[in-house]
Amino acid sequence: MAATALCWALRAVQQVLPSSCPRQVRSYYVDWRMLRDVKRRKIAYEHADERLRINAIRKNSILPKELQEVADKEIAALPRDSCPVRIRNRCVLTSRPRGVKRRWRISRIVFRHFADHAQMSGVQRAMW
């Protein structure tokens, strides 16, 4: 368990670009929960097609019920992380699970911080 976690951490570490101009590069994920979320997204992407097709067989009134039961068992046999329901849209910068605006993928606190520093394009303090 610890060994696999270490492997994942190593894979998570991105290489620094060998360029002369310094640029901010994200070398680590914010925390382990974010890492697990990234894992789930990857596996869900890989199994998305299969899940779609098996669900098409299951949610069907034409095919015989035995076939649908077999399809139920098949989809249950897929890895648990492959279902998209387990993905949580966390904040990209702080990994906060709640209060995340979908358009910017950041939590409300970070959003306020950037908007006040005029670093959010087209965002202004509301006044009416």
Place this chain on the structure above:
Amino acid sequence: TSSVLSKDKDKSAASKDSTLDGAAKTQEDGAETPKQKLLDIIGNMKVEVTYRKKLQQLKASESKKQAMQQLEGLDSEDSVPQGITEDTLRGKPLNPELVKAASAVASSLPHNKKQTVSDLLAQLRRHEETTDKQKKRGTVNIRNVISEMTVKRQSPAQRGARISGRISLQLDEDGQRIRRERSSAQSVDSRSLKVGKRLNIFTKASTEPEHALKTVSSPTIWDLEFAKEVAAVTAQPPRNGFEEMIQWTKEGILWEYPIDNEVGMEDDAEFHEHIFLEKHLEGFPKEGPIRHFMELVICGLSKNPYLSVKQKVEHIEWFQNYFEEKKELLQEI
């Protein structure tokens, strides 16, 4: 002088130029010697004449010398009318002023006037034809001449530029420098071998040394490392926002403007391949719930604009494999 005038009149009648009659009349009217009159006419004509006519007049003066040489072996006057008829038969009539000049020059000569006039007119016609040809293909001939000239003149300048470039950059390997010198020397020295219609203009000249370099040096690891070092050294940090955006666009971080909605999408299939998918249903049984199910699948796929034809075909094939695996199950039912 009377014989001169009569022969001028004959020439005018033969060449069908009314202006010659005017010239002949002026010659008649002039109390001065015909030679002086002719010189005046030539002088007047030269003032009005354009560059092309000047060229042809120069050529006429050159042809005068040739005519002098030709006159030594002259035939009788029988050849003269043939020459004149030839002139008249040719498509383009000569400029009347040129004919005037030719007749004036011929009359100034001591030898047979008609023969000289016909010869001069023939020379002028040939010059006109060559100028017409040159006008049509002028660029190519000029290019030939210029390319030959530049190969000779620019080589020391090019070599100097290359050497100065090498000193400043200090990037090329020694092997590459030597190769370039060799190739440049070969290209200059072996010009005699490559004489012909080959113009070493950009494409051919550039591809030859590239091929030579590639065949000699296989990309070793050291070459790649060196290339990476060179790229790292030459890649200066961007001086302003524009250069930063250029760099980002090269890396793929920034899209290219104006935005092309179909970047990356290269679906060459036509609409009928997207919609009429029944031909892929040949592996399925023709009746039963499975066929019904697959027809619904195809109906849905035909309305899907986001998938490519390949993806749709893969979708159907997956179902085919799935149902084949479950055939035993289905037959129990």
